[in-house]
Amino acid sequence: MGLAMRRSMDFGPLGDVEQLMQYEGISMAPISTGDASMSVGGVTVLPTAKMSDIEDGSMAGLIIPGGAPDSAAEEKVANMITTARANGMTVLAFGEGVAQAARAMDIDPATLADAPGAVIDSEGATPLMTREQLSLVAQTLG
Structure with a gap:
């Protein structure tokens, strides 16, 4: 899945989403939203995917973490x-x-507004309130 690289990326109360996704057999490919790289928790993150990967449908989906406001991105x-x-x-x-x-x-x-996460798909927008719900969604993507 594509991961939008955002300043101060944060998954909030749902915790380490990357670990949960990996457990379900899904890897995340960072996509730059401006900077060529960024530091997250002292680790440099480099983009490994591009917008063209979304355009050509070669990804299972897209992940948008919370992040610091950045009007350019x-x-x-x-x-x-x-x-x-x-x-x-x-x-x-x-x-x-x-x-x-x-x-x-x-x-x-x-x-x-009260949801720490959401899934937006062909059925609309569904709040994700727990890691268990997120895990079920990840299983359908993997």
Whole structure:
């Protein structure tokens, strides 16, 4: 799955999403939203995928973590989200990324306001409240 690289990436109360995804057999490929690389928790993250991977449908989905506001990157993230959905991909969003994904898909962010995560797919937007729910979604993607 593609992972939108955002400053101060955060998955909030759902914790280490990457570990859960790996357990379900899903790897995450970082996609730059501006900077060529970034440091997360003292670890340098380099992009291994590109927007073209979303455009050609070669990914199972897209992950939008929460992150620090960055007006230059917000438009790129919104474009990633709409392109992923146009190609039938599932979008998983976490923290502040939930509201951003909702806005990009013309969904009222208030409907997901209390959710630490959300899945946006062909059935609409569904809140993710627990790691167990996230695990079930990951199983369908793997």
